[in-house]
Amino acid sequence: MPLAIFDLDNTLLGDDSDYLWGQFIIEQGLVDEESYSEGNERFYQDYVRGDLDIYAYLAFVAEPLKRYSQAQLDSLHQQFMAAKIEPVILEKGRELLAEHRSQGHQLMIITATNSTITAPIAKALGVEVLLAPELEVVDGYITGEVIGTPTFQQGKVSRLQQWLAQHGGDLGGAFFYSDSHNDLPLLKVVDNPVAVDPDDTLRAYAQANGMPIISLR
Secondary structure (H helix, E strand, O other): OOEEEEOOOOOOEOOOHHHHHHHHHHHOOOOOHHHHHHHHHHHHHHHHHOOOOHHHHHHHHHHHHOOOEHHHHHHHHHHHHHHHHHHHEOHHHHHHHHHHHHOOOEEEEEOOOOHHHHHHHHHHOOOOEEEOOEEEEEOOEEEEEEEOOOOOOHHHHHHHHHHHHHHOOOOOOOEEEEOOHHHHHHHOOOOEEEEEOOOHHHHHHHHHHOOOEEOOO
């Protein structure tokens, strides 16, 4: 069956879950507000420009999580979902997922935001297949180490190819929806790329290359 692949942040969500998580843990008093806000904003601007060091960013995000057990993180994430994520889940995104589901397509979310943050979001959206950066967990605690290739820029293509090899699939007829120029490596290899509320760089590329542009806002 064809794949219907979706970026998450600013595609199915009307905001960035990684950035919102940073705001949430600041509000919960789990990190120093000034230093974490500065780092969070710096990395976010790196992402916008397309020159994010994904390993440095994942280490930054993982650092405050390492002191909490998986059970504690699960409890925090329930609060995070209610306070930050549910308000930004786009209804038109849900409708688009439902449309592909009704056509028998295999739904997948592929995101540069780590799975600790995004797995519950994918579950809430009813998407069973999530490809996201994986943080190592030992004895119930995050170590900060990254498992495998992070799903960022070309890494999204690499991880998707690994998944296809493991599951005997291919990209024939595949769709990929994204807002970001960081996802051009994957947008360029699927049969049906779609720019969703795109950033300026992606919008210019889409217009120049006849890529459909839609809005879920």
